[in-house]
């Protein structure tokens with residue numbers, strides 16, 4: 031032991047409420063600008079939303095030891111957190127106010143290992159197809175030289191924002 035990390039986060043209810051009241055692109059732009067609290071998972075894994083435009087979202091993470099699995103590289107689940115976020119938010123960026131989404135699946139291809147030597151990585155999510163009830167998105171995880179580290183596809187379900195309970 032000897033290595034420690036502490037972090038704080040905000041009440042996630044504030045964010046969920048705002049998501050229900052705003053168009054997807056406005057919500058994500060506000061989140062990106064710091065006008066809304068970052069989601070708790072962003073603090074836990076320490077990754078950030080860098081760019082968002084309709085149909086595209088980019089997240090970044092600088093790998094640290096705290097992301098490691100027992101075999102000396104970044105855990106596959108960390109790849110998945112970035113890819114799920116990028117693909118999902120790409121879909122969210124296309125939704126009008128009153129529509130919500132959730133990812134139904136995530137198919138990940140791990141192409142290269144990530145270590146602390148890899149440096150900052152970026153997950154770039156884009157929408158491939160959007161219907162009335164589902165959307166298909168993809169995400170590419172790349173290093174600073176745009177070398178492909180992983181790829182994912184994700185189906186998302188689209189539905190009206192549920193009434194507040």
Ligand SMILES: CC(C)(COP(=O)(O)OP(=O)(O)OC[C@H]1O[C@@H](n2cnc3c(N)ncnc32)[C@H](O)[C@@H]1OP(=O)(O)O)[C@@H](O)C(=O)NCCC(=O)NCCSC(=O)Cc1ccccc1
Pocket residue numbers: 099100101103104105106107140141142143144
């Ligand atoms: C190595 C391979 C699987 C296959 O590569 P191929 O398709 O045949 O392609 P290619 O030969 O072009 O090599 C590509 C690059 O790989 C390098 N390389 C090759 N062989 C080795 C080697 N033996 N060892 C190290 N590196 C090797 C090679 O030099 C090249 O890099 P370079 O261009 O020289 O810089 C690759 O796709 C990969 O690393 N994927 C990421 C997997 C990953 O990170 N998964 C998630 C973490 S696992 C987890 O968390 C689960 C868990 C949880 C809990 C507990 C335990 C576990």
